[in-house]
Each structure stands twice: as structure tokens, then as C-alpha cells.
Amino acid sequence: xxxxxxxAAGSRGMGQVFTVTVGLILLCLVFSILNPTxxxxxxxxxxxxxxAPILLIGIGQSYVLIxxxxxxxxxxxxGMSTMISATLMTKGMNPWLAVIFTFVACIAIGLxxxxxxxxxxxxxxxxxxxTMTIARGIAQIANNNxxxxxxxxxxxGFRNFFYYGKFLGLYSTVWIAIVLWFVFNFILSRTRSGRHxxxxxxxxxxxxxxxxxxxxxxxxxxxxxxxxxxxxGLTQCASAGMGAMDAGNxxxxxxxxxxxxxxxxxxxxxxxxxxxxxxxxxxxxLQNGLQFAxxxxxxxxxxxxxxxVVSVLLDVVVRSGKQVRLSKKQTRE
Amino acid sequence: MKKIVSVLLVVALALTxxxxxxxxxxxxxxxxxxxxxxxxxxxxxxxxxxxAQKAVTELGNIDYKWNAPATKxxxxxxxxxxxxxxxxxxxxxxxxxxPDAVTAALKEATAAGVKIIYVDSAxxxxxxxxxxxxxxxxxKTAGEQMLKKFQxxxxxxxxxxxxxxxxxxxxxxxxxxxxxxxxxxxGYDILESQYCDGDAARSKDAAANFITQGVxxxxxxxxxxxxxxxxxIHESGSKVVGVGFDKSDMIKQLIKDGxxxxxxxxxPDVMGYDGIKAAAEVLSGKNLGGEVVDTGVSVLTxxxx
Numbered sequence: 001x002x003x004x005x006x007x008a009a010g011s012r013g014m015g016q017v018f019t020v021t022v023g024l025i026l027l028c029l030v031f032s033i034l035n036p037t038x039x040x041x042x043x044x045x046x047x048x049x050x051x052a053p054i055l056l057i058g059i060g061q062s063y064v065l066i067x068x069x070x071x072x073x074x075x076x077x078x079g080m081s082t083m084i085s086a087t088l089m090t091k092g093m094n095p096w097l098a099v100i101f102t103f104v105a106c107i108a109i110g111l112x113x114x115x116x117x118x119x120x121x122x123x124x125x126x127x128x129x130x131t132m133t134i135a136r137g138i139a140q141i142a143n144n145n146x147x148x149x150x151x152x153x154x155x156x157g158f159r160n161f162f163y164y165g166k167f168l169g170l171y172s173t174v175w176i177a178i179v180l181w182f183v184f185n186f187i188l189s190r191t192r193s194g195r196h197x198x199x200x201x202x203x204x205x206x207x208x209x210x211x212x213x214x215x216x217x218x219x220x221x222x223x224x225x226x227x228x229x230x231x232x233g234l235t236q237c238a239s240a241g242m243g244a245m246d247a248g249n250x251x252x253x254x255x256x257x258x259x260x261x262x263x264x265x266x267x268x269x270x271x272x273x274x275x276x277x278x279x280x281x282x283x284x285x286l287q288n289g290l291q292f293a294x295x296x297x298x299x300x301x302x303x304x305x306x307x308x309v310v311s312v313l314l315d316v317v318v319r320s321g322k323q324v325r326l327s328k329k330q331t332r333e
Numbered sequence: 334m335k336k337i338v339s340v341l342l343v344v345a346l347a348l349t350x351x352x353x354x355x356x357x358x359x360x361x362x363x364x365x366x367x368x369x370x371x372x373x374x375x376x377x378x379x380x381x382x383x384x385a386q387k388a389v390t391e392l393g394n395i396d397y398k399w400n401a402p403a404t405k406x407x408x409x410x411x412x413x414x415x416x417x418x419x420x421x422x423x424x425x426x427x428x429x430x431x432p433d434a435v436t437a438a439l440k441e442a443t444a445a446g447v448k449i450i451y452v453d454s455a456x457x458x459x460x461x462x463x464x465x466x467x468x469x470x471x472x473k474t475a476g477e478q479m480l481k482k483f484q485x486x487x488x489x490x491x492x493x494x495x496x497x498x499x500x501x502x503x504x505x506x507x508x509x510x511x512x513x514x515x516x517x518x519x520g521y522d523i524l525e526s527q528y529c530d531g532d533a534a535r536s537k538d539a540a541a542n543f544i545t546q547g548v549x550x551x552x553x554x555x556x557x558x559x560x561x562x563x564x565x566i567h568e569s570g571s572k573v574v575g576v577g578f579d580k581s582d583m584i585k586q587l588i589k590d591g592x593x594x595x596x597x598x599x600x601p602d603v604m605g606y607d608g609i610k611a612a613a614e615v616l617s618g619k620n621l622g623g624e625v626v627d628t629g630v631s632v633l634t635x636x637x638x
Contacts, residue, residue, distance in 0.1 A: 037546055140373065150583045241586075
């Protein structure tokens with residue numbers, strides 16, 4: 001029973017995780033050589049906190065990608081979350097009550113996404129494109145087409161909880177990401193819902209015939225994505241101390257990048273959240289390290305683009321290699 | 334039944350004819366003016382619109398509309414311009430995305446008889462007038478403010494970090510240029526700029542990275558960048574000198590608390606107001622000859638906020 005599970009994980013992406021982890025270590029070494037300050041305690045702490053939000057949206061996008069879908073609304077939900085929470089707080093609402101309202105709004109978007117994709121059978125690209133613009137529109141209307149004022153001294157507890165606080169030497173955002181990662185990784189790798197998520201992504205017809213509810217599973221993954229986006233939006237609000245209407249712009253793409261670098265396949269059914277950690281870490285290390293290396297902006301964009309392409313190629317190459325091995329094995333037998 | 338309906342229809346038609354006549358006499362010549370900005374998300378544009386609306390209310394004969402793409406995108410701004418022409422706009426107040434990005438659409442617009450007035454950002458295409466901040470001069474002023482503070486603090490050299498938006502937006506590019514000009518030959522090392530799209534969270538991360546590298550000064554080229562810099566300086570507890578652009582409640586707060594030295598506050602509402610007034614003049618036949626009006630910046634510090 002234990003062996004079967006190990007093999008299953010291996011065929012789901014452990015291979016790429018090893019490869020990219022090596023890549024991550026190499027990157028860190030290179031950046032430390034280029035600028036030793038990169039490896040200072042202060043920067044490592046900052047770096048971990050810079051990686052945390054990417055990991056969170058990466059988890060959400062990975063869940064969706066594994067079912068063979070995509071969530072383009074992630075960035076807009078981050079913006080919506082920031083604006084709703086900040087607007088409510090500037091109007092005098094208790095920060096924690098504002099947090100609850102914000103979650104309700106973001107969860108609604110997640111449920112709508114799941115319904116559009118699995119219930120109305122809209123292609124995920126189209127469905128979430130629609131909610132992407134709706135959520136961004138809500139972010140703009142929230143404070144009447146203005147960025148918000150400062151959320152004020154009353155929000156200090158909120159700001160410390162989501163961003164500025166430190167616990168055992170690590171920033172609170174990092175802890176939030178760690179805890180949520182454990183929760184969502186457990187769900188994905190050890191529960192029936194998790195197995196259904198992989199099943200829907202690998203072979204939806206077979207999954208349906210085995211009694212898996214495509215609608216329920218799809219709604220669950222979009223729900224996870226919207227929850228993660230909500231948390232990141234709150235983190236942004238806490239960091240800035242105000243709400244900006246363009247918060248989270250393009251974040252859905254960073255989420256795809258983190259997932260894909262970590263071995264999650266955009267075709268579905270493949271990838272583990274451990275990979276998303278490494279993918280998010282590589283993304284964060286690149287952004288941070290290239291700044292310490294003094295790289296001009298053009299170089300940054302080219303380097304980041306190459307790494308994303310190479311990661312996707314790795315996935316394609318490994319998959320086709322596996323298929324060749326499988327068919328060879330079958331002909332031998 | 335048919336007779337009653339037809340009588341009612343004729344009466345309705347007659348009423349509309351009378352009404353239409355009446356409307357024409359009341360309003361006289363009404364011009365259609367559209368404001369097209371880079372997007373509708375940045376508060377800066379909302380302020381331009383506010384100023385424009387004030388002028389529209391005062392003038393009373395402008396049919397005004399504010400339009401912009403959802404996000405900053407050249408192709409979408411071209412569409413907005415084309416739509417404005419198709420909708421019969423007499424004049425367009427434009428904040429061009431980039432110097433050459435939308436020139437083709439502008440050529441077609443002027444060929445159709447539409448007057449172009451630039452607000453905030455001009456393009457490399459002749460317009461009736463430009464109402465904008467002289468961004469390069471404002472950037473230089475920001476740099477000079479920072480230098481003055483350095484002299485007060487006795488800081489004669491060191492590294493400086495720049496957080497800007499991107500390499501394409503003419504206004505922020507000009508501010509950066511002006512800022513760097515102020516420091517030419519002064520013995521400080523301005524590091525490679527970080528472009529964070531004006532996202533306050535990403536700007537804060539980049540600013541925190543600069544602080545780790547030991548900078549003595551930080552410059553933010555727009556509102557989001559400046560908020561990020563202020564928050565980073567606040568968190569680090571360091572004496573880094575922060576100078577930025579635009580005003581917002583958050584930025585004022587950061588200046589009051591001493592985390593930012595000062596900010597260059599633009600006058601977007603003046604751009605909108607003057608732009609509409611100029612549109613009315615141009616449409617009445619006056620030739621403004623492409624005049625460039627610097628709507629100016631005010632240096633907001635702790636003392637005058």
C-alpha cells in the first residue's frame with residue numbers, strides 16, 4: 001500500500017521537483033557569489049516573505065491546473081480582496097469583520113468560477129476571463145474608483161498578523177504560507193477529494209464513470225484558488241496599509257509560472273505542491289537575486305522567460321519519454 | 334382600436350418634434366469631448382476626470398465622457414480613440430500611453446476633424462495644446478530635495494535606489510531621467526532601477542532589497558512606488574532618505590510620520606480643467622498653436638502638508 005503511493009507520487013512529478021530544486025540551489029549560489037549581501041540574514045528573511053504570496057497563489061493555481069483547468073481571475077481577486085478589506089477598514093469597520101466580509105466576496109467568485117467551468121461547461125480560459133474582469137471591476141467600484149486612504153492605526157493588529165509581525169524569527173506571512181501549504185498539501189495528497197482532483201485532470205471520462213462528481217471537484221479547486229487569492233490580497237493590504245485598485249495585476253501569470261516551474265502540468269493530472277514551493281522559491285529568488293546582481297530590466301525579463309520555457313519543456317520531454325518507455329514495456333510484454 | 338393607437342402615435346410624434354426643437358434652442362452648440370486616459374484604475378486619472386467635470390459644469394455646453402481601457406494597453410487605447418471618433422467626438426483630451434504607440438490612430442482622428450489636446454502625457458504628434466507636468470523638471474526637483482537633505486545630514490556619497498513603473502511610460506521615464514540628472518557628478522552611485530508597475534507591494538519588496546544593499550536614498554517615480562518606499566523605510570527603521578511622487582492619504586501619512594522626506598504633488602485636476610477649457614476655445618476657432626502648459630508640482634514636506 002505504501003509502495004503504491006510512492007510510485008503514484010513519482011509518476012506525478014517528483015522527478016521534476018528534484019531537477020528544479022537543484023536549479024534553485026544553483027541559482028542561490030550564483031546570486032550569493034555575484035553579491036554576498038544576497039545571503040545575509042536580513043535578505044533571507046525578506047526573501048522568504050517575498051516568496052510567501054507567490055507560493056499561496058501558486059497553490060491555488062496548481063489545484064486548478066491539476067484538474068486540467070486554469071484560473072485567470074486570481075490577480076483580480078487579489079485586487080478585489082485588497083480593495084474590499086481596505087475600504088471597509090477606512091470606513092471604520094473592525095479589521096477582522098472586514099476580513100470576514102472579504103472572504104465571503106472572494107469565495108463567491110471561486111464558486112462562480114467552478115459553476116461556470118463545470119456546470120455551464122465554459123472553457124476555463126473564457127469563464128475565468130469573465131470573472132477576472134468582473135472582480136477587477138468590483139475592486140474599482142469598492143471605493144468609488146479611488147484608491148483608499150490609509151487603513152489607520154486601528155488596523156495595526158491586522159497589519160502585524162498578515163505582514164509585519166514576526167514569530168520565532170520568521171515573518172507572519174511566511175507562517176501563513178507554511179500553515180496553508182500543509183493544509184492544502186494534506187488535502188491534495190491524502191484525501192479522497194485530492195485523488196478526485198488528480199482523476200479529473202488525468203482522465204475526466206474515466207473519473208465520471210468511477211463516480212467522481214466533476215462539478216463538485218471543479219468547484220472545490222476554484223474555491224481553493226479564490227481562498228488563496230483572498231489571503232494574498234489581505235497580505236497586500238496589510239503591507240501597503242491601504243488598498244490600490246490595481247493590486248494583484250497579472251498575478252495569475254506568476255501563479256502559473258510558479259506551478260509550471262515546479263512541475264505542475266498545464267495539461268492536467270500531473271504535479272505536486274512540493275513542486276509549487278520550489279517553483280515559487282525560484283520565482284522569488286530570481287526577482288530578488290537579479291536585483292542584488294544589478295541586472296538591467298531587459299536581462300531580468302529574458303532570464304525569467306527562459307526559465308519558465310525550460311520548465312515547460314522539461315515537462316513535455318519527460319512526459320513523452322515516459323510514454324516511449326511505457327509503450328516499449330508493453331511491446332516487450 | 335387602430336384609430337386610437339394611430340392618433341396616440343401622431344400625438345407622440347408631434348410632442349417629440351416640439352421637444353426636439355425646444356432642446357436645440359436651449360443648448361445651442363454642444364460639443365462632444367472625450368477624455369481618454371491610460372486606464373481607469375490609477376487615482377491620478379480619476380482626478381483628471383474630476384477637474385474636467387468641474388470645467389464641463391462651468392461651461393455648460395460640453396457633452397463630456399471619460400473613457401479608458403481597463404488596463405494600460407496600447408492596442409486598447411487605440412480602440413478608445415477610434416471609438417471616440419466614430420461616436421462623433423469633436424475633441425479628445427488624451428493621456429497618451431507612449432510617445433509613438435497611438436500616433437496612427439491620432440492621424441486618422443485629426444483627418445476626421447477631431448481636435449487633440451494632451452493631458453499628462455503627450456505623444457510625438459502635434460496637438461492643439463499640452464497640459465502636463467514637466468516631468469523631467471519635477472524629477473530633477475525631487476533629486477535636488479534629496480541632495481539638500483544629504484548635505485544637511487553630512488552624507489557625501491553612497492548608493493541610491495530608484496523604483497519606477499516601467500520603461501515605456503513617458504512621464505515616469507522622464508521623472509527618472511530628471512532625478513538622475515540632479516545627481517550627475519555629485520559622487521553618489523545610483524543603482525540599476527527596479528520596475529514594479531506601480532504595485533505598492535512589489536515596490537516595497539524592491540525597496541527593502543535596496544535597503545539591505547545599504548542605500549542612503551530611495552526615489553519613487555509614482556504613487557504606488559512611493560507608498561512602497563515609505564513602508565520599507567518605516568519597517569527597516571533606517572535613516573534612508575525617501576522622496577517620491579504624487580499625493581495620497583497614505584503618502585501624506587508617511588511624510589507626517591517622518592518616513593518620507595517629501596513628495597512631488599502633481600495637479601491632475603488642473604490638467605483636466607485646463608484641458609476642457611482649451612477644448613472649448615479650440616472648438617470656437619481659437620488657435621492655441623500647440624502651447625505647452627506646465628501644470629506644475631508642489632513639494633509637499635512635513636512642514637507644509
